Amino acid sequence: MTAYTFLSEGRTSLFTGVVWPPPGEWLAGREVRATTVDHLVPWIDDELWVCELSEPVSVGAEGEILTAERARLGERIVAWDEAAADDLTAACVARACTHAVDAVRRNGSSEAEALSLLGASEFASAATAVASRLPEGQREVVLFAADVVALSRGRRPEEYETPPDPRGAPTSASITANVAYVTAHVAGTVHPGGYDAGVAAERAWQLAWLRERLGIAEPST
């Protein structure tokens, strides 16, 4: 069965630390896991590979985790690189800010127009002051969106203003995974259809972005 697997740099599994052998050589000796094209986003990491799983393949309850006794890497999807990760991060940041502005606007606040004119960095800097003037509910979503901006710089929100520390800096892809998750949370917080609907819609948008950028197949139905 053909599947996909995100790996850390050097064909390394984030969870087990196992280094996959070069493409074409089987990895065996323990359960090997991969995922389907439909479920790539939650597992974003540095490298994206097509892989082949030996039969039988066990499918997890939600269909996103595939397990087999052996697997081997096929082609690396080279379009997934630092630039692609950075672009997806930037797209998520823009969407998080837009979600926040839309929520403020829907609630009739006069702050919405001023917020909508801010770039991401200005949004983060202004968020605390703006949020203090907003009613509960709108306040949180503005602060969540500001958190997304800070997280996109690879640091915790409370460290936003401090200079970057190159030691142990997270990779572009790990920042993307983080920012995409929190952006989905922002979307869930403001979605008229409820939290789960908002998260699902945002994850679907992120998957569509990945699919288009990387030129990979449509999700199966």
Add this chain to the structure above:
Amino acid sequence: MLTCADVVKLVTQYMEDELSPDDSRSFEEHVAICPPCRAFLGQARRTVELTGELKETDLSPEVEAHLLEAFRDWNRPR
């Protein structure tokens, strides 16, 4: 979704494959989206690897004495 504190608490059980499938999945879902916990898991794994390679004879007498002193009273009530 677990918190970072949960990940710290569960990391040994995770690495020793002692978590239930659901807990293991929750652990991985958090690690996948949390850069500090990614780094922490890598450090924990590296620590286990390095200490697994360490032999008693690798320690200098000075380091051995320092460690014995440090751990002599480690579980004494404070």
